[in-house]
Amino acid sequence: MRSGRITRAEVASAPCLIDFALLHPDPDDPEWLRPVPPSAALAKHLHPLEREIQERRRRSVQLTESFEPFMDISAQDPPTTHAITVLEGANRINAALDLATAECRSEVLTVQPGGGRSEDRLSEALERGLSVVDRGVRIRTLYQHTARHSPSTLAYAERIADENVEIRTLEELIERLIIFDRTVAFIPATDDRQIALELRHSGLVEYLAKVFEQLWARAAPLLEEIKYTPTTLGISGVQRSIAQLLVEGHVDDSIARRLGMNVRTCRAHVAKLNAALGSNSRAQLGYLIAQSGILERD
Structure with missing residues (x-):
């Protein structure tokens, strides 16, 4: 200069x-x-900033004036509680789950129906799980028995293994469920799981937690061998569950979905039931299941 x-x-x-x-x-x-001259250069840079600040101040005044009538109304009535929030789209669902995970302090309960899950979903679950385990939060997860044959699920269980993490399996489960600290729960609202419900009503959350505890009491630890109650004619526990659903009128697709297996595996079990009971048709199979007594429990 x-x-x-x-x-x-x-x-x-x-x-x-x-x-x-x-x-x-x-x-x-x-x-x-x-x-x-530095003063001229500085003015050139400050001018758009000052103009933006003025615009934001004008906007804040405009917003305040627009919201003022609503503020007056809400002040007269008791505040509403968002007991049920509809979450639409994977991004919004994941954002709500991430927030609940970050706020969780004591316990996470999850129900994950179906067979083996994809590596992407398990990686996402592992990241969330480790973030709470590191804080001393307890995690209990329920899978279906078919997950025992999924290498990716077993690898996930090995990586997240901790004294505060328990995983059990059950033959048949309810739809997906996640509960944080027994204060907020998430359930799917559509079959494609693109819409979920975030539940914060204490009664609803406590009810779902009790459902989880009933399922948990009947489930078997993932890494322990399942001991099925012996049945007549050498029919396995899985086949007895399929038989029960058959006599209730479910088709193969529905049975496979409820038991967390693919349709081909389901049909293979149905074929074994046909052979064990000597059935030649689906109608006859239903009759023979009822006559065989295999659905009777002690």
């Missing part, structure tokens, strides 16, 4: 001088740059 100009080569190591408009090209020689 004292000399009145500087070569471009000398400024190469300090490009901020040009970025902040403290230098401009010499009109007589393009190889040289001339200084701009």
Whole structure:
């Protein structure tokens, strides 16, 4: 600034001088740059900021005036509680789960129906799980028995293993359920799980927690062998469950979904039931199941 100009080569190591408009090209020689008064350069940068601040202040006043009538109304009535919140779309559902995970302090209860889960979903679950386990939060998870044959599920269980983590399996489960600290619960609202419900009503959450505890008491630890009650004709526990659903009128797709297996596996079990009972048709199978006594329990 004292000399009145500087070569471009000398400024190469300090490009901020040009970025902040403290230098401009010499009109007589393009190889040289001339200084701009700092006050002028500063004003050039401050002007749009001041204009933005003024616009934001105007906007804040406008919003306050717009909301004022509603504030007056809400002050007269008791505040509403969001006992049920509809979450639409994976992004919003995951954001709500992330927030509940961050706020969780003591316990997470989860029901995950179906067979083996994809690696992407298990990685997502592992990240959330480890974040709460590190804080000493207890996790109890229920899968279906078919998850015992899923390498990815077993690998997940091994990676999240901790004294505060328990995983059990059951033959048949309710739909997906996640409960945090018994204060907030999440359940799917549609079959494709693109819409979920966030429940904060204490009665609803406590009811779902009791349902979980009943299922948990009947479930078997993931890494322990399942001991089925012996049945007549050498029919397994899984096949007895399929037989029960068959006589209730369920089709193969419905049975497979409820027991967390694919349709091909379900049909293979139905074929074994046919062979064990000597059935030649689905109608005859239902009759023979009822006559065999295999659905009778002690």
